[in-house]
Amino acid sequence: MQARVLRFGMLEHINQPVWVFDVELQRVHWANPAALEVWRAKSLQELCERDMGVDMSESVATRLAQYHHDFVTQEAVFNEQWTLYPAGVPVSLHMRLSGVRLTDGRMGMLCHGKPSGNETPESLRSVEALLHTPVMITLYSMAGEPLYRNPAARSSAKFGGQTLAERMVEPLGYTRLMAALQSDSLATFTLAVQTSQGEQWHELSARRCKDAVTGEDAMLVSEADVSALKRTEARANFLALHDGLTGLPNRAHVMECFAAAVETVRQVGCEAALIFIDLDNFKDVNDTLGHAAGDALLVEVARRLKNATSSTDLVARLGGDEFLILAAADDIVQEVERLRARVLSHVGEPTVLLGTEVRVTPTMGVSIFPRDGTDLETLLRKADLAMYSGKQRGRNDLAYYHEDLGAAVSARTALETDLRHAFERNEFEVHYQPMVSTECGRVQAVEALVRWRHPLHGLLAPDRFIAVCESTGMILDLGKLVFEAAVQQQTAWQRQGHTLKVHINLSPRQFDCPLVVSSMQSVLLAHGCDASNIGVEITESMLLGRDGLSSRVLQGISDLGISIALDDFGTGYSNLAYLQRYHIDVLKIDKSFIQSSDEERPIADLIVAMCRTLGMAVVAEGVESQAQLDWVKHRGIEQYQGYLFSKPLPANAIDALLAA
Structure with a gap:
């Protein structure tokens, strides 16, 4: 302590507060009596033992670190207005701050305070705000040289003498800013700037003013960091595109x-x-x-x-x-x-x-x-x-x-439009093709097949419109229409004393619909139809690649009491495992086998034999000649359908057929 008194003894008699601050340890190193009074300390020892960093704000700590750096690197002197808070009481002083070597050779800060004059509360508060604000505020000369930086601006500067032009990442940004200030006293831009943390995006507001020291024209520039917002915008733009x-x-x-x-x-x-x-x-x-x-x-x-x-x-x-x-x-x-x-x-x-x-x-x-x-x-x-x-x-x-494709799409578009009108005008009809017993020749079942009675083109077969219905999704409405009409017709035949089973085709879209089973159940209940008199027909391709879904849907249909027929078997993958893996009641042999030459029919023989082993019923499709029917009968196939007996007929024609 004696060494401190001897070193700073001459300053003890100054009636203005003087003290030496150890920036690194954030403690007072020495103080004269006037300073003790300002700090409300009972003794120098008591003041030196205070930890000034306990209540120090981050802004003040940053500012002191900046002072310390400048004291070490250059003989800097600062003149600022400070407000101290000894025992929580604000004391405003005009401060002169300079570097001084401590006894151990480290750099300290010599603080010389003069009591403030009659500053207004607004003035005192503006100084505090300038010190603590995160907004970077810099006073530049009109040439772009820095005259003053608040702590936030000082921390952001890439180096001490960074000019306004050097601040800009793009020279065009500086040019735009200066041009705007020439035509107006205030300019605001969002620009990329060079900072101590690398390139960032700042919103700069520049205003022309006067330097309070020289009276010359100057620029007061405030900067707010909007880098996070820019990154968010960039990410949002990326995701949008x-x-x-x-x-x-x-x-x-x-x-x-x-x-x-x-x-x-x-x-x-x-x-x-x-x-x-x-x-x-x-x-x-x-x-x-x-x-x-x-x-x-x-x-x-x-x-x-x-x-x-x-x-x-x-x-x-x-x-x-x-x-x-x-x-x-x-x-x-x-x-x-x-x-x-x-x-x-x-x-x-x-x-x-x-x-x-x-x-x-x-x-x-x-x-x-x-x-x-x-x-x-x-x-x-x-x-x-x-x-x-x-x-x-x-x-x-x-x-x-090529241009022909344009004509094709025009025709398809017209067909789609006509189909939508067909639903509105109830232009669809259900015809029925008999499935006949090979033993007694009686009609035992019918297959429901939709027809479209077009107002201009007459009665259209399914191959003219089903594909479009499937691709547009209209097949769901059409499938429901056909199923309900077929169920209603079956119950009508049942009331007339004809126990006639009706087979209804299920499309791939219907098969994929999660409500297909519940929809069938609702229709059956609404018309009081015995589900055992209804069968659905699916194609082998509908089972491809969907084992779990197929099992659930087929089991749900079977649980209702509806029988399941596999149509067109042999024309696709002919996966024999399907016949054992899924609940299939009836196998329909495609007409291509029935109408083929004798050399190609062994495959059909194999299919029939396999169905016998699995206990499945067999229906032959496309029987158009007596020779084909003889071949079907010779294999013991139970039922057949085809033009030899009848083409698909309206319901009233089936009534006449049943009566005969």
Whole structure:
């Protein structure tokens, strides 16, 4: 203590408060009596033992660290107004702060205070606010040299003398700011700036003012850090324009960049192509392995498409299993053919998902700019049409748009419109084709088959409209209509004394509908129909890739008392395991076997023998000649249907047939 008194003895007699502060330890190192009075300390020892860091705000600590740095690196002197809070009582002082070496050689801070004059409360509070605010406030000369920085601005500066121009990441930002200040006294911009933490986004508000020291023109610039908001905006923009699963650009991104891409194509004088891609058999992966596996497959396909294309091509995911490639080249057809080979090769490679090897193939449709259109919607629609024509040709290939496809889609659109009107006008009829006993020749059952009595084209068979109903979803309404009409007709025949079983075809869409069983039950109850007099017919393809779903649906139908027939067996995969795995009551042998030559009929013999082993009934379809019927009878097949006996007939014609 004697050493301190000797070192600072001359300062003890100054009637203004003077003390030395140890910035690193945040304690008073020495103080004169006037300072003890300001700090309300009983003794120097008591003051030196106080831990000033206990109640020190983060802003003050930051400011003191800045002072300490400048004392060490340069002979800095600061003149500021401070408000101290000894014992919680505010004391305002004009402070002169400078560096001083402590006895151990470390740098301390010499604090010389003068009592404030008659500052207003607003003045005192503004000084405190300036010190503690997180807003970065800097006073610059009109040349951009820093004249003053508050603690927040000082912490943010990349280096001590950083000018306003050096603050900007882009020189254009500084130019815009200065130009705005020339025409107006206030300017606000959100700009990228260079800070001690790297590049950040700040909202800068600059105002022309006067330097209180020199009276010269100056700029007061306040900055608020909006980097987090910018990052959030950037993320939101990315998500808005990219697919969340694969990270590829989405439809919105394609729409946004299409105009610029087209303009570039026009300028360089080349052509562009939209390649619309749909994955074949993707639904089977979802149904068999689950949606998580399907998502993993989509991510893998996206990666393969990127690898198959060049860096100048745009690869996007439009949704579901649909992708798009936008490519440009001088010879666009040659470029498309190159992409065809690469995409077919890359995407068609097998993939292992959940331990199972799966393979999906791409079917692609192409429209050419400007030959097939100049706007995105037209080109997308035509590429989509081309893709569907590729599906019809056998899939796993590429098809180009041509004008005939436009005519086909116009006809399809007209058909869709007519079909919707058909529901409104009740134009659908149910006809019934007899299923006859080969032993006694009596009609034992009928198959319900829908017909459309078109106001212009007359009576239309299902092959004219069922596919469109299936693809548009109208098949659900049509299936319900046919099922209810058939059930109602069966109960009418039952009341007339005819125990006639009615078979009703179930479409793939109906089979996938989760309410199919409950809907059937409601119709049966509403009409008081004995479910044992109803049968449903499904095709083998409907069982593919959906073991769990198939079992649940078929069991639910069987629990109602409805029998189940497997139609067209032998024309598809002919998976014999299906006959044992699922509850099948009746097997219908396709007409292609019945009408084939004797050399090809052994397969039908095998099917009949197998049905005998499994205890299943057999129906022969498409019997059109006496020779075919003789062959059916010779195999012991119980029932047949076909034009030899009768074509499908309206219900009243069946009434007459039953009466005869």
